[in-house]
């Protein structure tokens with residue numbers, strides 16, 4: 001029996017009901033549980049482990065996937081079901097970058113029948129994230145973009161509001177420490193990627209891989225003039241390891257100590273912290289992905305087994 005956890009806001013969509021009935025008619029053993037409020041998806045995912053389910057499917061957006069991941073991570077590894085995704089949100093950044101189908105029928109088919117591979121799960125203090133946490137300017141944009149506008153404009157809403165807010169932002173001062181360095185930074189943007197994209201299609205950490213035991217960090221320092229902003233944008237395209245404004249590196253952990261609250265967006269969900277510690281848990285979760293999923297350092301050999309597994 002596979003458990004589908006559906007965000008209540010989208011549970012009654014006709015395409016979702018049709019997809020569920022079609023797969024049940026085709027023989028799938030699928031129980032459907034619906035959330036009523038924040039926290040339900042995590043609880044239902046945790047219960048699925050105690051009920052002996054081998055796989056749960058998160059039906060919703062990136063926030064629902066995040067809640068399900070948090071519920072699954074409360075379980076011991078032996079009890080932890082694999083995670084499939086039925087993307088029903090407005091951004092669906094993780095599903096998109098994994099190369100999963102986005103139409104409900106095909107997406108449910110994939111979530112039910114594709115095989116799973118171990119992926120890293122990142123933790124920021126007491127909250128887990130699977131895809132990405134952004135801090136500073138990007139996080140302000142995401143949390144201040146009204147949901148209805150997000151739905152109406154899809155990913156475009158972020159860049160529109162982003163462009164407007166770039167002129168009004170204030171920097172976030174603090175001290176960053178990581179495995180191989182530390183830096184006092186006046187932050188414009190900080191991105192910590194286990195996956196590659198957030199904010200409705202912004203590929204902030206395009207080289208990140210879900211199975212490398214590392215977080216990909218993009219650090220963008222604050223700018224003070226139009227000239228500096230243009231220089232920062234040029235560097236963003238080049239992504240230097242250590243530029244004047246942009247720094248990119250990989251690390252298994254990163255800590256931040258700030259003076260004020262830093263707005264954060266953790267897998268699409270807004271929060272804020274004065275300081276935090278983020279770190280990777282290697283291979284903590286089985287994730288249902290396409291065979292040729294681009295987010296792995298070792299591509300599948302096409303026989304349902306990864307090169308890394310075949311080699312070990």
Ligand SMILES: Nc1ncnc2c1ncn2[C@@H]1O[C@H](COP(=O)(O)OP(=O)(O)OP(=O)(O)O)[C@@H](O)[C@H]1O
Pocket residue numbers: 007008009035036037038039059060061062063064065088089090091092093267268
């Ligand atoms: N029945 C419900 N009614 C209203 N909100 C709900 C319900 N169930 C869950 N939620 C809330 O919905 C949010 C998650 O939404 P979800 O990620 O599924 O969609 P989204 O925000 O449109 O997607 P994306 O992050 O991909 O843009 C969480 O904050 C969760 O607490």
